Amino acid sequence: MLKRILNISLAYVGVVIGAGLSSGQDLMQYFVSFGKWGIIGTIVLGIISVVFGKIIITLGSYYRSNDHFEVLSQIAGPITNKILDIALIISCFVVGFVMIAGAGSNLNQQFGLPFWAGGLICAALVILVSFLDFDKITSVLGIFTPLVFVMIIIIAFYTFIGKSFDFEELEAISATIPSPMPNVWVSLLNYFALTAMTGVSMAFVLGGSIMRIGVAEKSGLLGGFVVSIIITVATCILYANVKLVSTVDIPMLAIAEQIHPVFSLVYALTIFGLIFNTAFSLFYALAKRFSSDKPKRFYPILIGAVVIGYGLSFMGFKSLVSVMYPLLGYIGFLMLFILAIAWVKERSNIKGEKHLRRKMIQLITKKYDDNQEYTKGDREEFHQLGEDSIVDTQSIKSDIKDLVKEKFNDNTR
Incomplete structure (x- = not known):
């Protein structure tokens, strides 16, 4: 269970942080541009991130969603649902090609690779990885998250240990950085709404892959907490180094280059991995949305969208971040409001479904455990619980049986 929680939470972090956060570009525009108040903003953002991390992953698990439409159709009215569905489709596609642009900028800044080549490598990887099964995909999405966490901590030690700062100078330089937001409070709300818009589609799919709602809750909390730490620490690093990084496309990479060439190389590859994480998640979720009724259309849609x-x-990474991100963030306000209302309304039902599934797992475990007797009464109760579930009866019964059989097969190996 712990392994499952870690896998999902790391995958969630990989989906959310993406190119802008790990590169530092969106943090420069959204937070560093407001100086010390921007750092305070990231702390508030961190609290929001933990709360909504739990909400998003849990709702995905509760409805056992394969795409965002399955959740939205349950929690929003027809008109609102349609608006959010269209907005999420647009955001998946728009931020998807922003990530490809980020890949081009990243490899160009570090290796001098032509912009077109870096983007092409990222696009090709998105298509190739989509052919893996979902468990392997989840593992891939979580690979780079521990790396970037460790590397940002290393950069933090390099930045702050034994050094002093002229805060008046830092404030003055920060004020010269253009921001698409009027103040830090609108900025932090817009930024989180943006991360919700870009991450919620794949997060629902991740949540939908989890049968145990308790596992989903813990995965969302842990994922949101890790995101909050990375955002706050990275913003502090960028603020302290603002004189160095105020004009570059990939600010964190410019700082890494000051530490050691090898470290810079590894960090560049890690950023590329996180860019790929987000790009893949967005295009994958987009293709899932349009192929839910016809699975054979999945790969043609995904490949076409990536191309x-x-x-x-080729519109460029930095300019795309400054124009497209704020627009999607404002649309995301509606998404956050709907998610919060859904959570309040469904909390008791989610709690009931959580206990229902736990009981179903306990009952069917008897069938595969030689030390327990699976009675006719157990079978009837199992079926009745399946009838009472929010999920389709045959689907929930089949999935729980598969979950328990897999557990017993793992124990006998």
Whole structure:
């Protein structure tokens, strides 16, 4: 269970932090531009991130969603549902090609690789990895999260240990950084709404892969907590180094280059991995949305979207962040409001479903455990609980049986 929690939470972090956070570009525009108040803003953002991390992953698990539409159709009215569905489709595609642009900028800044080549490598990887099964995909999404966490801590030690700072100078330089937001409070809300818009589609899919709602809750909390730490520490690093990084496309990479060439190389590859994480998650979720009724359409849709996204990525990473991110963030306000209302309304039902599934697992475990007797009464109760579940009866019964059988097979190996 612990392994499952870690896998999902790390995958969630990989989906959310993406190119902008790990590169530092969106943090520069959203937080560093407001100086010390921007750092305070990231702390508030961290609290919001933990709360909504739990809400999003748990709702995905509760409804056992394969795409965002399955959740939205349950928690929003027809008109609102349609608006959010269209907004999420647009955000998946737009931020997807922004990530491809980020890949081009990243490899260009570190290796001098032509912009088109870096984006092409990222686009090709998105298509290739989509052919793996979902458990392997989840593992891939979580690979780079521990790396970036450790590397940001290393950069933090390099930045702050034994050094002093002229805060008046830092404030003055920070004030010269253009921000798309009027103040830090609108900025932090817009930024989190943006992360919700870009991450919620794949987060629902991640949550939908979890049968145990308790596991989903813990995964969301842990994922949101890790995101909050990375955002706050990275913003502090960028603020302290603002004189160095105020004009570059990939600010964190510029700082890494000051530490050691090898460290810079590893960090560049890690950023690329996180860019890929987000790009893949967005295009994957987009293709899932349009192929839910016809699975055979999944790969043609995904490949077509990636190819078009690659072409649009030539608009440039930094300019795309400054224009597209705020717009999507404002649309995301509606998403956060709907999610919060759904959580309040469904809390008791989620709690009931959580106990229902736990009981179903306990009952069917008897069937596969030689030391327990699986009675006719147990079978009837198992079926009745399946009838009472929010999920389709045959689906929930089959999935729980598979979960328990897998557990017993693992124990006998």
